[in-house]
Amino acid sequence: MTRLFARHRILLPVISLAVLLALTFWLQPRAMSYFGMNLLFNLAVPIALATVAQMFIIKVNDIDLSIGAFVSLVACLTATVLVQQPLLGVLALAALVLAYAGMGAIVRALELPAIVVTLGMSFVWGGLALFILPSPGGESPEWLSALMSVKPPVLPMAVWAAAVIAAVTHLIAIRSGIGTVLRGVGGNARAVARAGWPVVRLTALAYGLAGLFGVLSGMALTGLTTSAGADVASRYTLLSIAGVILGGGEFVGGRVSPTGAVLGAFTLALAASLLSFMRLSPDWQIGSQGAILILVLTARLIFTRRGATR
Amino acid sequence: ASKKIALSNNYAGNSWRQAMLQSWKTVTDQAIKDKKIGQADAFTTSENQATEQAAQIQNMILQGYDAIVLDAASPTALNGAVKEACNAGIKVISFDGIVTAPCAWRVVVDFQKWGRDEVDYLAKRLPDGGNLLEVRGLAGTSIDKEISKGIHDEVQKYPKFKIVGSVHGNWAQDVAQKAVAGVLPSLPKIAGVVTQGGDGYGTAMAFKAAGRPEPIIIMGNREDELSWWKQEHAENGYTTMSASIAPGIATLAFWVAQQILDGKDVPKDVSVPFLTVTQDTLDNALKTTPKGSVANKNYTQADVQAILAKGK
Amino acid sequence: MTGKEQGGAAVVALTDVAKHFGSVRALNGVSLEIRAGECLSLVGHNGAGKSTLVNIVNGTLRPSSGELAFPRAGDAAAAKAGIRSVFQELSLCPNLTVAENLRISHSALRGIGWRRKAAAEIGQSLDTVFPGHGIDPMVTVDSLTIAERQMVEIAIGFAPRGGAAELVILDEPTSALDAGIAEQLLTHIRRFCAGGGAVIFISHMLGEVFDVASRILVMKDGLVVADRAAGAFTRESLVAAMGHVAADAPEESTASERALGDEVVRTDRGLSARKGEIVGLAGLAGHGQAEALARLYLGSTSSWKSPREPRMVFVAGDRPRDGVLPLWSILRNASASILPRITRHGLVDRAAEEQVAAEWKQRIGIRTDDLANPILSLSGGNQQKVLFARALASTAPIVVMDDPMRGVDVGTKRDVYTMIRAEAARGRTFLWYSTETEEICECDRVFVYRNGTISAELTGTDICEEKILEASFELQETGT
């Protein structure tokens, strides 16, 4: 049993999500429908994208404290510049992705602690966002809102989106050759360097991918909420870290799972909903989020520890 | 009378919100006992996040509430969720932090007017004008922008006033205190301080610590602000004004929701005045305000029916 | 063999290559040619320079001086010349699968289905080298045993990787393999060389060396001391060529001269020691000695209490991992274990600290002009002396030493031996893991480890290289 968990790390996030989902359906049978699932999960889509972005950073043994501010900035750009001047907007978003890659290159080349650099950058992104959108507003591009509210057959948009995100990032991070090398950097950077790879450039690539998914997250968020604000996603930093860990990832060693990260993000979103279905007293609604995080992570750590000493 | 109403609140971290939750509970408990409504649950998310609140609204749709009373984190970012609620036949009533979605009702407070009233009061008190310090709220929010706009627009009318400094106090005494203390050394003599509520006491503390003469600081109905004012008045005749939204506005929104569910025809915009405290009403306001809380007013069904009747 | 290698150019040619790390002369001028079809075996003591030499050949290190050429390929880059390496320390990414690890060193592998191709390639290589290996190319490396990981590394070394291996360097490839698997490897090496490939094979297992080598090169202190065809050596002459001159050590320390007290250590795995005894742990590196000592030490001390008079102290051999506190001065490193004794009211008595450190600097001869210098400014050997001082300065009756003489020069070693004997005479007990036979011979009693368990307990005159080798090298079957 424990060996099974050690082999297939993905099982634990799947089971946590399934258990929470079952509890939710039991408490709120109405959620068990096309409509219900959409309501439960559609706002988890941008969180999942941000979690994937965080995963690319954790994959190379760093941590990103700026992703929430970054996603907010992207949302602000999407709701303003991208609508008014689409070309400029696209260029700005591309520049942001490059800036992320540059951040990675600087972190690795100067051997700076990523946690500090990203902390500083979180102020920069937040400031730029305020600059673009001093108060909430803006309007998401039509096509984006339409895209985020499509009603695909069989399953709601959120579930399809999760499947697509998981599949695409799985392809990039796990299946592709370069993704494999990137995970190698997290696992044993020395071995990768010995085999002749330029590690600084690889790190920049990982950060660049994180930037790309950060951009997607901000756009998805704007499409869903139809507008933006300078701190609309500030919680995403900690949510994304928790999501990666819930999804079976580890802070060091290049051990991450894109599918797990998506599931982790969905689990977090679901946990919040479950708590609200339980109708706790408002005093304890915030604390219970912490408690449920501790519970789920404890389960995970018991399994991985047993797995390690098998 | 068996209808279910939910309160969606995005923040619980200050005395205003806590007083609001308290008012909600007092009034709705009684309403349930009186069989005027079936159920009225309060839900709170942390940290003023629109995304979490949107998810919360979506959950309320699933839970089958008949109406959602909403203090929104953002006027626009919840519109997606609000529209879904409307589509599901749920009545949405926003107050304090209102939403712009056309299908929702709004219990509106004219924030710009608040800002203008502050400046007008100062103009009356300071006919010679002088330097003003502006203490703003949370950067990036719409309420902050609205009040500030009202203040700046109105100052245009009084050329003798000059806003010489502007800091963000996040509607919190300790943050305001810190921000004001940081700019005071570089400011000339200040005649008046325009604020946004919840920051007047901190501002006063900062002036006191810097050993500067106390300007006229507009207060925001917090108990500590009012009692400081009272004390200063006793000592040296200090006079100012105080205004804010009463946290009990939530109960007004509640009764509006109840009326709508009852089939009454209610206009989309219900406007309410501020709760203003003047030197004359100060003692009375202090008496009715719990220690450490904020001046409040709970609305009754009759109050609301009267307001709605007047509105027509 | 065939005329091919006489006529063909050498795969690798080194001319007077030297490598210095700061002031450490790891390699002191080595000239060497390796031809196709040859299996060259490198032997020598720990730190003789074997790894340094092969790391120069494969391009990981740049020589400080001298020439390195690949005449056969006519190309300067080792990778393009078909040079492959299996490093001494693990060079796999533990979070990747076996097939993915092949991808790291074979960047030409791309396109759709590369994983399948990689799996097929590594699978085939594994099948060739280790028939019946039972390793699934699709499992992650961290779920493999140490031996399986080593097999994977070797298989990656021999895999075609888009060309063909000309020279495969194997740095102690069998240290983690059991006899059967090792035999498969040796068979493959012979086959590979017969097919025209060249191999550099480093091992401390002399049996294997004789089994597979066509030529043996003996290194000592960065120099080549012997380079002959394998047939020209006997086991005895090879050991003699490798070994230190051990004759001048006067026999003055036997248990009979000291009164041994009661048993003070006994573990459930059979390790025991008496008061005043010097107990050796011998055997090949990585056969469980270090783990046994760590288990003993961690089990007998607490991570909550730091008593004034600890029961046990530890001397680390793996300095970066277990010993040195790299940001600190020599002084602070030296006093790390005696803090509770020199602390008054929670504050460290710095005068006392300096006094103790100065005394041990004197006694153990730490070569520095100022104890306030950073520990990393010391040579490795001197860093090791600081760790010794740290342990011996405490009052602990039991001293646990995990191969503590790495990088310590001969003169100091003698001093330390004397000191250990003196301390033992005063009633201290030493548990001493060493990879050097010379040091093991200093002990009163020796436990030889093999595959994580004690395979022999030797006392008195039984403590000699012969018997230790016998118990650790598994040479019994050859009947020496």
Next chain:
Amino acid sequence: MPALFSRAWIWSWLATIVVFGLTLTLTGRNGAGGLAYAALAFGAFSVIVGLGQMLVITLGPGNVDLSIPAVMTLSGTLALKAMDAAPGTAFLGLAVALLAGLATGLANYILIAALRLPPIIATLAASLVYQSVAIWSNRGLRIKPPEALADFATGRSLGVPNVALVALVLSVAVWIVLERGAFGRWLLASGQNMRAARLAGMPVERVRATTYVTVALFAGLGGYLLASFSGGASLDMGQEYLLTSIAVVVIGGTSIAGGHSNVPGIWGGALFMFLVVSMLNSYGLGAGIRMVLTGLIIIGIVIAANGRRARR
């Protein structure tokens, strides 16, 4: 050696001096005293929690305490509630605040050690629970501190704010423990190499537990003083100290890789963080530019300090 030592914290002090000078160009020389006084008073709180955060970060990579804001809020709330503005209860309040710190510190340590949660997640999750306890205990009422305590917290001795004197005493104590004490040696060793420290006979678990409890005690004290200073505890009063506590540590030259702390740097970092906001406010820059500049300056200082360290 002293020259070498200076390098780590000199950057934060240089930055502080530059920012102070730039602000003075606005205020003129007579503003200097006021600005310095304000910086000391408000910097003191950052110093107190920053010292605790520094100890945790010294423990090595991955160690950080994200529950500082919640612990500040909880202890401030509980302490002021226990005192209930009654005279002569200052020490009772202090005891309550420290007890709250002790309890939360132990809880954090248990989550980290027994459940093996990564500290970053453990302290984050726990902080949500502490926040709820604070809400539950007093529902956001701002109870005034006893008068004597408020006077002490906002007062000055020898021209220096009392809170800065408290921070100074704590700093000296931490400095002595780190530089002279056995515990400090153990902590610094554990941060460099936990395994080597353990093998050298050091009580590494005790060090870890003590450190996590100490940071919570400091946060508790910080919350108590801040609440007394600003006239009451509010539910979000610790919020800004989440990033500030980390920022002052890294700006101050403490290595995020552990094993190395820097007490003088904490003061440099804390004064800098206050003064940079004051400067940007005084120059009348908007919130956006202010944040961008703050971030860039932080990164600049870290690159300067780190580059130095690499060259050493």
